[in-house]
Amino acid sequence: MSMTGTQIRAARVLLEMEQAELAERASVSINTVRNMEAKGGQVVRVRLDTLMKVQKALEDAGVQFIAKNGGGVGVRLKEGASDD
Template sequence: MLPAQCRAGRALIEWTIDDLARASAVTAAVIADFETGRTPVEPASIDAIAAALEHGGVRFIPEGGGGAGVRLKFTRSEVARIATLENEGGIVAEDDV
């Protein structure tokens, strides 16, 4: 994930840096550093940020072809419905890893 993809992904799902910090368990300062390129960020933090954005509905587009980018995986209402279903409890399935 590139810093620009992080910024664009947050914009697509209307998350602030604080929203992403809560979802990824990465501090807002580290996210800001990553997005601006001010200081190097640990790969594990970048992976956590990317995973949180993907869970929020962002799909990352690789650089091959037309260049790196992001798009919505789900609409905002679909993400809300999925979150509701995931929080209902029940038997843990293979897709919950």
């Protein structure tokens, strides 16, 4: 599983979620979220359990990560996702 800092930031913005809220939902520090997002388009290199917590928090909130395809990696709101 790989995810870029840009994907994390984009997912958070789509959800209208602050970094502090994501940190709380994922049970990680706000500095972890900041450092992950600071990677930009690079693949985030953190412990697998940390990455999984952040991804799960974002997916539970209503986003879907898109693997590399013809248009590249990305993120979108899940169909039928409602505001929390």
